[in-house]
Amino acid sequence: MPKAIAFAEFGSPDVLHMQETQIPMPGPGQVRIAVRVAGVNALDHKIRAGLMNQVFPVTLPHVPGVEASGVIEALGQGVQGFSVGDPVFGQTVTGSYAELALADASRVVHKPDSVSWEQAAALPVxxxxxxxxxxxxxxxxxxxxxxxxxxxxxxxxxxxxxxxxxxxxxxxxxxxxxxxxxxxxxxxxxxxxxxxxxxxxxxxxxxxxxxxxxxxxxxxxxxxxxxxxxxxxxxxxxxxxxxxxxxxxTSGGADEYRGGPAFAEALDLLAAGKLVLPVYRVFPLAEAAEAQRVSEGGHAVGKLLLAV
CATH class of the missing domain: 3.40.50.720 (NAD(P)-binding Rossmann-like Domain)
Incomplete structure (x- = not known):
């Protein structure tokens, strides 16, 4: 059974626990990603604390995380331009603090070999x-x-x-x-x-x-x-x-999302050496609670990541 970090009640980082989950099945237009690295964002701890229920309601237990890099493991109906085994990065539909996550194919792109898993996970949001x-x-x-x-x-x-x-x-x-x-x-x-x-x-x-x-x-x-x-x-x-x-x-709703051109520009700048993505710290997935504590402190310069 794949593992994920989840919380069953709102509260402090202490509510985050490792649990076993079912293998998620990609729906039409989706891909299943074997996550290598997940990004940690301020939104994650705000949702966990119950501060975002009116804007981002979640069903408990909830797996946090909205971005990841990893390898495509399965394709949903109608997905084109991707194959099983492709390295990708982007925003996820299901929580990315997990060994497996689902993403809309329209919100992931291929990861170049020159871009590390950490850099790729630091980019999407x-x-x-x-x-x-x-x-x-x-x-x-x-x-x-x-x-x-x-x-x-x-x-x-x-x-x-x-x-x-x-x-x-x-x-x-x-x-x-x-x-x-x-x-x-x-x-x-x-x-x-x-x-x-x-x-x-x-x-x-x-x-x-x-x-x-x-x-x-x-x-x-x-x-x-x-x-x-x-x-x-x-x-x-x-x-x-x-x-x-x-x-x-702006919150990045479906009518505002600009991932395609954003990722294209960022990858060009990375290739030209004109974009750096400082990483503050990479935590093991099991230490997601500590990663959120650091995120909530608000003083990290650079990206907080989880290695899955």
Whole structure:
């Protein structure tokens, strides 16, 4: 029987336990993946804590995880372009904290040999989210974009995509992460009181657009003030703030998903050496609870992963 990490009640990371599961059978348009590495995201611990029931309701027991790299083990009806044994990565339908997971074939792509299992598992959510948000901001080369939480998984990819597109990037982060942001090509500023003045000093020609990947600390309000309006402010982390202040919130629903072009651009940048995917730590699958504790702490620079 394949194994997975699951929780049968909402609560702290202690509710996560290893269990045996049935072999999932792919439906039409789906593939079954033998997972090699699974990604850990903030969404995972928010669902586990019961904070997302209205937006992402789950049936208990629930296996967390929405992204993985691995090898296709079975094909559902109508799947074309893939074969059993193909190495792939992408977003999953069933929880990726597992030895076996299902994915829609439309949301996975082939993994090049030059891309490691860890790199591939670090890409799907961060890359698709960053790409989607930047596209919504309608950025043009030569413009300046402010990215909040620029040292995080999504923020770090967004910084690199923006730099590769010829944009000036100002990124908020703790001072300890400023050297990291400079290495990615961003101008770092410290978040907190006085943020607006510090950003204006860092970008005297002004801010054209802003991406909030932090969801805290008044990032939405500061972004509106710095850009001069709500039209070119997008948040991926503050739905209530978006509703209150009239800016765009994006969660990556079916009508927004941009994985195909996002993954294509990321793979090109990886091949050219223009995209780095820092990994904070790789945990064994059995230590998923500790991985979520670290994720919930909010200070990891780079991706948290589970080796299955």
């Amino acid at each position: 961060a890359d698709e989210t960053a790409y989607r948000a930047l596209e919504m901001l309608r950025l043009q080369p030569g413009e300046t974009v402010l990215i909040h939480a620029a040292a995080g998984a999504v923020g770090g990819v967004a910084v690199q995509l923006a730099v590769a597109r010829g944009l000036t990037v100002v990124g908020t982060a703790s001072e300890a992460n400023h050297a990291h942001l400079r290495a990615l090509g961003a101008i770092p500023v410290t978040y907190g009181d006085g943020l607006v003045d510090r950003v204006r000093a860092a970008a005297p020609k002004g801010i054209d657009a802003a991406l909030d990947a932090a969801g805290r600390g008044g990032a939405v309000e500061a972004s509106i003030e710095l850009t001069g309006g709500t039209d070119r402010v997008v948040t991926i982390a503050d739905a209530p703030g978006a509703a209150e202040h009239g800016v765009r919130f």
